[in-house]
Amino acid sequence: MNTNIAHFIRKESLHxxxxxxxxxxxxxxxxxxxxxxxxxxxxxxxxxxxxxxxxHRTEGVTEAIDRVAHNPNFTFYGYIRQxxxxxxxxxxxxxxxxxxxxxYDRAMxxxxxxxxxxxxxxxxxxxxxxxxxGTASAYLQNILxxxxxxxxxxxxxxLYNPQMKSAYNFVPGIMGIIFILVCAMMTSVSIVREKxxxxxxxxxxxxxxxxKIILAKMIPYFAISCVTxxxxxxxxxxxxxxxxxxxxxxxxxxxxxxxxxxxxxxxLISTFxxxxxxxxxxxxVVMLMPMIMLSGMLFPIENLPLVLxxxxxxxxxxxxxxxxxxxxxxxxxxxxxLLELSVLCFMLLAVLGLAFKKFNDKLE
Amino acid sequence: MKETxxxxxxxxxxxxxxxxxxxxxxxVYKGEIFGFLGANGAGKTTAMRMLCGLSFxxxxxxxxxxxxxxxxxxxxxxxxxxxxxxxxxxxDLTVMENIRLFAxxxxxxPYRTRRRAVELLSRLNFLNxxxxxxxxxxxxxxxxxxxxxxxxxxxxxxxLDEPTGGVDPITRRQFWELIYEEANRGTxxxxxxHYMDEAEYCARVSIMVDGEVRALDTPAALKRQFAANSMDxxxxxxxxxxxxxx
Numbered sequence: 001m002n003t004n005i006a007h008f009i010r011k012e013s014l015h016x017x018x019x020x021x022x023x024x025x026x027x028x029x030x031x032x033x034x035x036x037x038x039x040x041x042x043x044x045x046x047x048x049x050x051x052x053x054x055x056h057r058t059e060g061v062t063e064a065i066d067r068v069a070h071n072p073n074f075t076f077y078g079y080i081r082q083x084x085x086x087x088x089x090x091x092x093x094x095x096x097x098x099x100x101x102x103x104y105d106r107a108m109x110x111x112x113x114x115x116x117x118x119x120x121x122x123x124x125x126x127x128x129x130x131x132x133x134g135t136a137s138a139y140l141q142n143i144l145x146x147x148x149x150x151x152x153x154x155x156x157x158x159l160y161n162p163q164m165k166s167a168y169n170f171v172p173g174i175m176g177i178i179f180i181l182v183c184a185m186m187t188s189v190s191i192v193r194e195k196x197x198x199x200x201x202x203x204x205x206x207x208x209x210x211x212k213i214i215l216a217k218m219i220p221y222f223a224i225s226c227v228t229x230x231x232x233x234x235x236x237x238x239x240x241x242x243x244x245x246x247x248x249x250x251x252x253x254x255x256x257x258x259x260x261x262x263x264x265x266x267x268l269i270s271t272f273x274x275x276x277x278x279x280x281x282x283x284x285v286v287m288l289m290p291m292i293m294l295s296g297m298l299f300p301i302e303n304l305p306l307v308l309x310x311x312x313x314x315x316x317x318x319x320x321x322x323x324x325x326x327x328x329x330x331x332x333x334x335x336x337x338l339l340e341l342s343v344l345c346f347m348l349l350a351v352l353g354l355a356f357k358k359f360n361d362k363l364e
Numbered sequence: 365m366k367e368t369x370x371x372x373x374x375x376x377x378x379x380x381x382x383x384x385x386x387x388x389x390x391x392v393y394k395g396e397i398f399g400f401l402g403a404n405g406a407g408k409t410t411a412m413r414m415l416c417g418l419s420f421x422x423x424x425x426x427x428x429x430x431x432x433x434x435x436x437x438x439x440x441x442x443x444x445x446x447x448x449x450x451x452x453x454x455x456d457l458t459v460m461e462n463i464r465l466f467a468x469x470x471x472x473x474p475y476r477t478r479r480r481a482v483e484l485l486s487r488l489n490f491l492n493x494x495x496x497x498x499x500x501x502x503x504x505x506x507x508x509x510x511x512x513x514x515x516x517x518x519x520x521x522x523x524l525d526e527p528t529g530g531v532d533p534i535t536r537r538q539f540w541e542l543i544y545e546e547a548n549r550g551t552x553x554x555x556x557x558h559y560m561d562e563a564e565y566c567a568r569v570s571i572m573v574d575g576e577v578r579a580l581d582t583p584a585a586l587k588r589q590f591a592a593n594s595m596d597x598x599x600x601x602x603x604x605x606x607x608x609x610x
Binding site: 004006007008011014015018197198199202203204206207208 | 441452454455
């Protein structure tokens, strides 16, 4: 019984090992993507140049500016005149300008005493890059407020990711995407390749059960994905310094469920795709795009239009990414993500069932 | 009395309202080379799929290698070999790896696998190429290898679906020598082809038109019946009335 499944697994492994280029891509891509997103494509705001407009350089003003200048994220450009604001922003010399009111010091004292005042500080930001503009202005406000006695009004503490490193946020997202790429795309393309070349026909005429053919295809890809998972976790832990305090066992377990789900999706795709190109297109465009848009990887789900929000529930990556955020960054244990885990398990069973059914129907 | 290995009666396959194969009946004998001809769309492939246990007939009955086509598709699969019109080996595996894979599929013992492999490779003069990737072999070699692998497990019947597409006449001739050898050993060969010169090599030939078998006899008898000089003429006379075209 099991002798011929072993033959098939060996055959599939040979296919994978012989195709060196694909193998290399599969193994290197996660590392490259992680490092790129972790370091290069960062949404952190660094080295933002700030100018100031202050009619009177009072003690309060200089103290506030000192704070900004000493902050590692900002560089103080210098004091400018009111009518130069537009110029420096347009030339790109600075990203933000802080404008102090005439009576800055007095207003701050009044504000501290609880009186209503007209805002004594204006922040003018170059919003051509909305991302930088948003973060920089929020950050500037924090720093400037810190100078005033009004600081007692709010106390903000950033938990789990105190340095606001963007890599933290991206790693779960990248994991969600990579496994779909590796598992779904590679399995579907490899099954469809056999249909295209004609070898699938020969296998189907042979006494091997279709279930076995499929199972034998999934096992080596599952193994490769496990290697990929290990690479990602190692990089996350030792290069990007992600805490993963939720327990490595749980993280691996949920990831394995997600891997299996991705494989099942690939299988499902292969039942209706006729050519390798079609299989590739379906995995890349039809599946990957909504996954990037609707999984919460790039855009928080709460910010999506209301119509789209329920749709995100159907995107497996949404659940997986949420688990990884909780376990890798917030450090929650496995039993805090039971809802997500059960949704993933349910999806796995549903997709697998559908895929096997469709695959068997196709034979008729 | 000749031993029958395929025997079908009134075999029919409908897809919705379309009747792909319309009540075909014939017998194929042990060790015979049976040519299964028909224009594209005549229903050859559908008929062959039913005989191979890949698809269930809508109605009719029959046996292949002694097993019921309606119920015992899985048993049939074990007793037949199959080589498709498209290439049926793995290009990125070596000759030997392909042999081992198919030996594994048909559950040959390791001892028998080794023996059959040596036998097959020396007959084809492939011993030196056994670690070559199949993709690197010339098409004619690949087809001979595919045929030999299809008969690796010594099936009672081997189905060949347009096995010689795209190769030169000399290679085709060599390929047919392999087929004869196999038939002499007692294997029944069921072959579809578009080459009418190959039809002449068959012991008996059936010609399908519009889902029905319109003619079935030895090439010589068919030529006599249609007062034709070649199988080509016979085929054209019969296929002329075809309503279906691809």
